[in-house]
Amino acid sequence: MGIFPDRCQYFKFGSCVALSILIIALKMKSTWTSAISRAVTTLPSTKVSSAGVEKLRDPFKGVFLHLTPHFERFKLRCVYVFLLAHFLNHGYAQTHNLWFGGGLRSEALRDMGYSPLVFSGLGLSGMLGYEKKAESKETIWMLNYSQAATSNIFERKLRATNVGLLNLNFYPRANKSFSWGWSNNNALHHRYISGFDNFNGRTDVFTAFGPAVQFKKQLQVKERNFVFSAVSHIQLLGFYLPSGYVSSLPSGFGYEPNGALKGFWQSIYLFYPGGAFNAAVWPKLEWQLKTGNSIGLQYFYEYTRMQGAQMHERSTGMWLLNFSMKIK
Numbered sequence: 001m002g003i004f005p006d007r008c009q010y011f012k013f014g015s016c017v018a019l020s021i022l023i024i025a026l027k028m029k030s031t032w033t034s035a036i037s038r039a040v041t042t043l044p045s046t047k048v049s050s051a052g053v054e055k056l057r058d059p060f061k062g063v064f065l066h067l068t069p070h071f072e073r074f075k076l077r078c079v080y081v082f083l084l085a086h087f088l089n090h091g092y093a094q095t096h097n098l099w100f101g102g103g104l105r106s107e108a109l110r111d112m113g114y115s116p117l118v119f120s121g122l123g124l125s126g127m128l129g130y131e132k133k134a135e136s137k138e139t140i141w142m143l144n145y146s147q148a149a150t151s152n153i154f155e156r157k158l159r160a161t162n163v164g165l166l167n168l169n170f171y172p173r174a175n176k177s178f179s180w181g182w183s184n185n186n187a188l189h190h191r192y193i194s195g196f197d198n199f200n201g202r203t204d205v206f207t208a209f210g211p212a213v214q215f216k217k218q219l220q221v222k223e224r225n226f227v228f229s230a231v232s233h234i235q236l237l238g239f240y241l242p243s244g245y246v247s248s249l250p251s252g253f254g255y256e257p258n259g260a261l262k263g264f265w266q267s268i269y270l271f272y273p274g275g276a277f278n279a280a281v282w283p284k285l286e287w288q289l290k291t292g293n294s295i296g297l298q299y300f301y302e303y304t305r306m307q308g309a310q311m312h313e314r315s316t317g318m319w320l321l322n323f324s325m326k327i328k
Helices: 004-041 050-057 061-092 260-267
Strands: 095-111 115-133 138-151 157-170 178-192 201-221 224-235 237-242 269-271 276-288 294-306 312-326
Touching (some): 095 294, 115 157, 115 312, 138 312, 157 201, 178 276, 201 269, 201 276, 201 294, 237 260, 269 276
Antiparallel strands (some): 157 178, 178 201, 201 224, 224 276, 276 294
16 A cells, blocks of 8 residues: 555556557557658559559558557547556545644854844744655644744844745555654844944755654544644755855855856855754644644744854744644
8 A cells, every 4th residue: 555656646647648658559550641642643644453552642541440449449448547556546545634833932153243142032923834645754834934033131022934834745654663764954044233333134944855754553532532642853964155254244245346247156055964063853743623624732842953154043942833624
């Protein structure tokens, strides 16, 4: 069962190739027949029997008349195989869930481009997610947006805004609570200090890939079904684009002769252990409803550190109430 959807993909591909070859053959037959008919029509008058002329006009007539029933049956079989594989792969082997949630965000950060002091505070966060489950693979997409009002010990205010897109892919095994996979994290973090006259905004953008692990367990409490799961990922390789040493712009855009492409190339840094780090832990508890939907409580913790022109690190935690609905 686990590899059945992959075989369906091969059946679909094979049937598409077979149909394409059949269509090309029939088109070529039609083209060749038309060309020969025109050539025979323009031939000088010679003594050619009517059977010979008919043979010249359509040299494939006997062959194709003999093979036409076979072609029709073969074409129908290809269509049946393609449709069967399509419905088995998309209708039987997969389920799709859409979920959204919102809650409270706590953030602490330090940006050496501003100050060595720590800024901390609270804010609001929202999430929108999509999850696709199959026998052999589980895919999760999570889009989140949040803002937090932070300050340091001298009451200097800083507004932090974060936008992130996280992709998780796991390969579960039968009767196993743990599953391994890989992840891709994409994030934009903007910091703004209204009290500064110059360079009051700083931004970091990164995209990176790394391993991920998931633990999932079914629970039952007083005839109610719950699912506890915990996901963890760490990003190891990618690139990031930070603000410059003192400027809000990336360092490559601080020189006027640089164009957009050259400025971007000179601004990017390699994301690797030692130069940048990103990891997260994401536990959640969901109450499974009889309708197939669920209500859950989740906590998402993330730590990020990037060197760049100036070191920047942040630690965030989000408590979220989410609702998930089955869409297929």
